[in-house]
Amino acid sequence: MCTIIFFILDKVKIIHLPKFEDLRGNLSFVEGDNHIPFEIKRTYWIYDVPGGQVRGGHAFKEQQEIIIALSGSLDVIIDDGVKKKTFSLHRSYYGLYIPSGFWRQMINFSTNSLALVLSSTYYNENDYIRDYNDFLKFRKIYAK
Ligand code: TYD
Numbered sequence: 001m002c003t004i005i006f007f008i009l010d011k012v013k014i015i016h017l018p019k020f021e022d023l024r025g026n027l028s029f030v031e032g033d034n035h036i037p038f039e040i041k042r043t044y045w046i047y048d049v050p051g052g053q054v055r056g057g058h059a060f061k062e063q064q065e066i067i068i069a070l071s072g073s074l075d076v077i078i079d080d081g082v083k084k085k086t087f088s089l090h091r092s093y094y095g096l097y098i099p100s101g102f103w104r105q106m107i108n109f110s111t112n113s114l115a116l117v118l119s120s121t122y123y124n125e126n127d128y129i130r131d132y133n134d135f136l137k138f139r140k141i142y143a144k
Pocket of ligand 1: 056
């Protein structure tokens with residue numbers, strides 16, 4: 001059972017989105033169920049984050065998501081209950097895919113950064129796990 005938990009972080013990955021380079025400027029796009037493994041139900045964005053502030057700090061039972069730093073940069077710390085890994089988002093054509101069931105924190109927002117989140121679910125407060133000990137309990141059940 002431990003082995004499963006140890007390798008579970010591999011499911012979190014950076015997806016390189018299409019990028020059309022042009023003298024007039026670059027263009028990237030994303031299609032649900034094509035470039036990313038779910039249908040997009042909702043998008044939201046995080047912006048005007050004061051220096052040093054942390055967003056996230058919770059897990060989702062069901063929601064899968066993609067985080068894209070449309071502008072500026074940020075780091076996302078992913079925690080599977082055993083190991084942590086930090087992903088740096090600093091290109092607007094990188095999408096960080098996070099399956100359900102991971103604790104995630106967003107830190108080191110650069111000035112004027114804009115983070116877009118593509119979500120597989122509608123907003124549902126009951127999908128959040130906001131207490132870290134509850135998350136660890138959830139992971140135990142999830143890993144069986
Ligand atoms: P939350 O996801 O808790 O943000 P963070 O984890 O960065 O602190 O969202 C903050 C609040 O915004 C939440 O309590 C309710 C509201 N909210 C919505 O109403 N709809 C949404 O789609 C999202 C993402 C948040």
